[in-house]
Amino acid sequence: MGNYLVVGELKNEDAISEEAIRDELARILESSMFVQSDRLGRFLRFTVEATLAGDAEMLKEYLIGTTVYERKPSYNPSEDSIVRSEARRLRRKLKEYYESVGKDDSIFIYYRRGGYVPVFRLRRSKGRDGAGRDDGWDELFVEGPGVRIAVLPFVDASRSDLSGAYARIITDELIHELVRTDGLQVTAASSVAPLMTQELDLPSLARKLNVQVIFEGTVHEDTNQLRITSRVVKADGFQIWSERFEAGPDPQSVFKISERIVSALISRIRPEQSLIRKQKASAGTSMLAVYPLVLAAEALLDEGTLADTQLALSKFQEVSEIEPDYARPVCGIALCYCEMALRGMPNSALAVSRAKQASQRAAKLDPQMILVPACTACALALSWKWHDAEKLFQQALGLGESAGTYRQYALFLAALGRFDEAWNYLQEAHQIDPFSYRQKVVNAKLFHLSRDNDKGVNHISKQMSYGTLPIESEIYLAIMLISLDRRDEAKQLARSVVCKAGAHPALMSAIAEVLAMCGQTAAADRIASDYNLFSANSPISKFRQALLSLALENSEKAISLLSIACEEREAELIWLAHDPRLDMIREDRRFGLLLAEVMRASSSTFGTTASREQQRAKVVPEPT
Structure with a gap:
């Protein structure tokens, strides 16, 4: 032999x-x-x-x-x-x-x-579920009822009463919530504690506990800020991911803040593949190898500018090329294209088309994953296929909780003027992850679209308790300040945002828009010229050009640009029915025809002036 x-x-x-x-x-x-x-x-x-x-x-x-x-x-x-x-x-x-x-x-x-x-x-001829498969399955998945994990006690790095309390509560809360998360097997704290007295490196500890992943972290406190860092480490000792949360060090909110931190952490790193969530498999070596790249791409998609979204797309594409059967990065590709289409890029119809292609591919790989119907619904909504999109959003919600899906559905409902429902779903997303940049941006956008400017201004200033405020939120804040006739504050805010916006055309267009609405037309014109915002090869969408034109009081140009945008089926036209910035031309017959074209497939009732005033008077539930 x-x-x-x-x-x-x-x-x-x-x-x-x-x-x-x-x-x-x-x-x-x-x-x-x-x-x-x-x-x-x-x-x-x-x-x-x-x-x-x-x-x-x-x-x-x-x-x-x-x-x-x-x-x-x-x-x-x-x-x-x-x-x-x-x-x-x-x-x-x-x-x-x-x-x-x-x-x-x-x-x-x-x-x-x-x-x-x-x-x-x-x-092998059969898997655990009885289905045939080849051994490529073993690279993404291995036998086992979910991912085996252990939580090490978080370290109180500041050695203060408050940081010590946060360290203990976060550790306990993390174990509690991980046990309740689909697709995870959590080692009991009583099994971890005896080993903490031994001088073991993480690989040795992982072997003794027989786990694939270990959570550890630190809590720092100073007079003005609480910083919690959580790390996710593979059994071989290599770090998969690190997440940092910052919050105000309020002794009265220690339980609430700790719960929100834990919820946000788990929502970002939890398993998404349906085989793992249903405990029919565990993560294989290949999945764990590319997982850091997936998480990095998802972080860029949540926190970044349009340029960061493009970088996230390249990372998702890299993972998909390495592991073509992994559905999560394919969904990421679809969501990147949707985000790019919604954030001022020209030729957004092409991005939406690519989002559809990616979501269809993901549906073949893992139709039971929450992200799959959610990203498909987003692509359909941006194609103005309202009925089909809502069916898929409902399907996604039926598969489980997801902060991203709640936010996406809230935006969909807001585009249709169903603000009460939108706030309910955004509240659900807030409970899961209030630290998310996209959560804060969507929050501000809903206040703007629903015209609840007083409450919006008050609310946005309170969001600092969950980390820094995104630039886009500050821009919506400035627009709401203008609606409240507080133009000096809006102008000052816009000028401060310029220093943070970099050279991103979509953000600079929004800043120019705010300055124009504040009467600073020369500054707005200068930005438009410097960034070629109205050129034939403009780096922003026709919709964004139309908004800037309205701020510069050029209604005819705005109508012309919106007509071209409609011919090109731009994704951002989903905001036509309810964006207050379009009120200047809302009674124009030509605008009405454009609105009818975009909204014709929707069964929702779109507002007359009276219904908009009635909507304005509604009480919007403010996320806690």
Whole structure:
């Protein structure tokens, strides 16, 4: 008998002989899919033979580049990405092979993300749920009822009574809420405590507790600020993610703030894949490997400008290329395109189309994941398909709680003028994650759209208790101050925002709009000229150009721009029915025709002047 290899997490009875691996290699190389791919075939053969010879540790980028791709000894992998690119091609080609020609092969050869050492597995015929699958499942998922985690006591870094209280309460609350979170198995605190007296590194601690992930954190306090940092660490000791929350150090709100911090943390890092949430699987090595990149992209999507959203998109696309069967980053791609379409980018219809494509792909990968119907609903709403979008929002809400879905649905309802319902869902999102930048922006936008300016101004100033205020919230605050005839305050706020806005055209357009409404038309014109806001190749949407035109009291130009926006099916036209900035042209017959075109598929009743006044008088529930 030949030599046997025990690889990955295989049990002894699953050991694979070298002869069987070489037979599988020959089948792959002789297949129609590889016979015309000489370079990929050489890559595959070289790495498999080196691994069988016991030289797997030598399989680095430089060796493959010089041996397989005949690069010169001066070859620098950081300047020439040939090996990385070919490795991605090889992973895709092998996946295609095992989904078609090699679907009945008994052995599975693949490469983990970021590595060049082949992995050999026996193909299993059935999963836990009885469905057939190949061993690619083991990269994203492994057997187990959810992700196994442990929480270490948070450290009181300031050694004060208040920071100590926060550290204890956050630790207890985190354990409590993690136990209640779908897809997680939480080690009891009584099992963790005895080990804390031992001098163990995190990998040793994880092995003793038999967990995949560990939570740890610190609490700092000074006279004006409380800072809580929570870290998520893999069992090998490498950090997956770090989240920092800042709040006012109020001794009277220690329980409330602690609960909100824990809720926000869990909502951002919890499992989203339906197999894990239903405890039919646990996270595999591949999922844990790309998880930091996913979380980084989601943070950019929540907190960033339009440029940050574009960076988030590139990160989601990178993960999706590495792990094409992972639905969460695909949903992220869809949501990035939706956000870009809503934040002033030109040609937003193209972004919406790409959002639809990504959401359709995600639906094939994991139709039971909450994010899937939610991102599809967003794309449909931005296509003005109101009825279909609402059905999918309701489907998403039926799959479980999600702060992002609540916020997205609240915006959808606000576009239809259903403000009471919108506030209810935004309140739900606030309870889950009041620290979210997007939460604060949507909050401000709803006050603006519902014309509750007094309450909006008072509320936005209180949001500082949950961290800094986003620039977009400050812009809505300025617009509401103008509505209250407090133009000097609005002008001062707009000028302070300029220093923080950088060179982002959409933000500069909004600042110019505020300055124009305050009578500073020269400053507004200068911004419009400096950023080419009205040029043929303007960096902002026609809708944003129309708003700026109205602020500059050019109604005819605004109507013309909105007509073009309607022809191009711009996403931001969903705000036509209720944005107060459009009141100047609301009685114009041409505006009425545009509004009818955008809202024709909606069954909602859109307001006459009387109904808008009635809506204005309603009491808006203020998030606590």
